Amino acid sequence: MVTPTPAMPAVQAFTITLNIRRFQPEVDQEARWQSFDVEVYSTDRVLDALHKIKWEQDGTLSFRRSCAHGICGSDAMRINGRNRLACKTLIKDLDITQPIYVEAIKGLPLEKDLIVDMEPFFAAFREVKPFLIANSKPEKGKERIQSIANREIFDDTTKCILCAACTTSCPVFWTDGQYFGPAAIVAAHRFIFDSRDDAAKVRLDILNDKEGVWRCRTTFNCTDACPRGIQVTQAIADVKQAILRGRR
């Protein structure tokens, strides 16, 4: 029976230090930093290191994860001060001469360790009417026709996995939890620029609100944070333009 070994030449395991911001709601009054030494390979993900701690040292360490390859959006966290997915951040891409700092994403209520309350994030998503609204009925049993070029216009924003890395990297969102935040605007963008959709105006009115797109200060944190490489700031700029000039 063949058990494949990692494709890259096996490198020596070595020890790194993870400083994790802990919060055990049934014990702690406030969050505290705790340090863990853990043996890893350079090709390991930060998620692997967290699992090793949970499975071998401290089972109380709590975090969300599922797919482990950057597609489900469960494990957004702040790693060395930047929002990333733990499963898409390889140890070899971090400076391991220093401890690696890991903490929950900011701006959403902290529940336990690296877990935050996601409900305000999804509430903002729901508010922008994130679903196709078309006035005309397609021919029965047929698809709506859309040109390759029209499909391309909103391709980038269909990649969103709702991980919240963008929204919780935004300084405006940190200070004003009412702000829709980048992810909700990305969700709106995906429909505003879909040639099959007829409700752009409704969504643009929603985002023209005082908690809407005009709060964006174009710091590009969101674009830097997006694990899917979405040009988030550009999408927000597109929406601003559409409010001023109408949809393209």
Next chain:
Amino acid sequence: MSTATSTPKIIDGVHYHEYDIVIVGAGGAGMRAAIEAGPNAKTAVISKLYPTRSHTGAAQGGMAAALANVEEDSWEWHTFDTVKGGDYLVDQDAAEILAREAIDAVIDLENMGLPFNRTPEGKIDQRRFGGHTRDHGKAPVRRACYAADRTGHMILQTLFQNCVKHGIEFYNEFYVLDVVMTTEKGKKIPSGVVAYELATGNIHVFQSKAIIFATGGFGKIYKTTSNAHTLTGDGVGIMWRKGIPLEDMEFYQFHPTGLAGLGILLTEGARGEGAILRNASGERFMERYAPTIKDLAPRDIISRCMVQEVVEGRGAGPNKDYVLLDCTHLGAEVLETKLPDITEFARTYLGIDPVFEPVPVMPTAHYAMGGIPTNIQAEVLADNDTVIPGLYAAGECACVSVHGSNRLGTNSLLDINVFGKRAGRYASEYVKKAKMPVLPKNPADGVIALVEQMRNASGTERVASIRKELQESMDRNAQVFRTEDSLKEQTDIIQALRERYKNISIHDKGERYNTDLLEAIELGFLLDLAEVTVYSARNRKESRGGHMRDDFPDRNDKEYMVHTMAYLTGDAESSHAGDHIKLDWKPVVITNYQPMERKY
């Protein structure tokens, strides 16, 4: 966290809810069912994750439907390919429904907003995929409707968006641990489910007329897998513990192109676009094994050939233990526009750029063909043909059986949409006539006992080490090739692990977000399902589809042209599998296609 509007009744600390239909699982099948059921009946969807975290989102290549948008095709050809692809263990009435209803299923999704790739005329574009052919095997056909290489992601998002549109009530991060059965007029029917709320540790009972299980697969019985950490087969395990049989559990699919050593999926769509598998010397080895459709042979065949290449010393790499997926001739544009995600996976996780270098790949545990037996209305069966009224299952957790002994690529995204919709529709019809069943006394007692026993256990064994040993040994003994010896060894290993599992303890004793507790319970389901898988595999002394026995290399239609049905009998805790598992057979439904030799 829930989006429900009604408040539960609390009795003795247990929260009671009432719905017409409760759907367990919020992946593609669950949400497709919800969209069908929501407008017709009071519906709740309960998931141990947030809906958009479900593993449907990891599916890449496409969804099959004979739209004939780019070349001649017919749903009858699709039916035949599905039957042949499943090595004739497919129930042909179900396969016909799958292929026939595929066309509406794709159009439904497009009309809901799914951004499919388009043809120059603006229609849904289609690509080639393994085992899908023109006119009964003559040549590959373009049948897979796709959205780049994130078709599953787009399906999951589109279904979630439409659930938001319909105001479907979700209970997120609620872990269903039991289905409650009630006896009415001498018949056993389901009356609700019991869930553990991860955020608080509270126990919830959802009383309902109908229950749809859409809980996905259990790839985590293996180490090398494309499956998410959360795919621990809880739904299938719950049914098993309730005495519902499990069908065809020995048939597990190993997807040929997992990133070597990691198991992360690289879509078959890559080969659909023209990528080629090569061995160490650069030979396109599939030409030898499947001269007509080569690299687009079904997954079971490709996986076996890959392992054979490696075993016979033609593997690539320093340890000669993988083969290569060569995409370099496709060009950067095809990779960036049609296969962007897998291109990035190779770059991120192996540091290899598929534009310039071939990618190391090996088979990865991917999909359970077997599961909870259902009929074509997605109703769960208590034996070969007795329906349990009000209980439904759809998607990977179910076995209709449209996949037989080997699923074709793009037929699972199809399965969740066709049979998810059917489950929602038939459940909606059922609850119109059905009365709300009466709950038995203290319906949550079993779950409360299970949770408290886990929380307070004071044994010496660690969950993580038992799980690791299970997964590594399953890779060793019950993977692409199996023998009586390897399966016997695995039986003994699982027996020992099940004993050790009785002696575990966990660190986290808290009520809130206790993922330590969750993992301990999940391991119980993994051990149960691994045991049934191996027990069923030992009993099938032939090779068919995803079940390849080195010691019985041929298909044996005379003795084994039947589905396996495994029943839990006697003391579930007894250590010998044979003391609590009874195996039986179920006939295969054959309509138009008599079994033939399977050549490509």
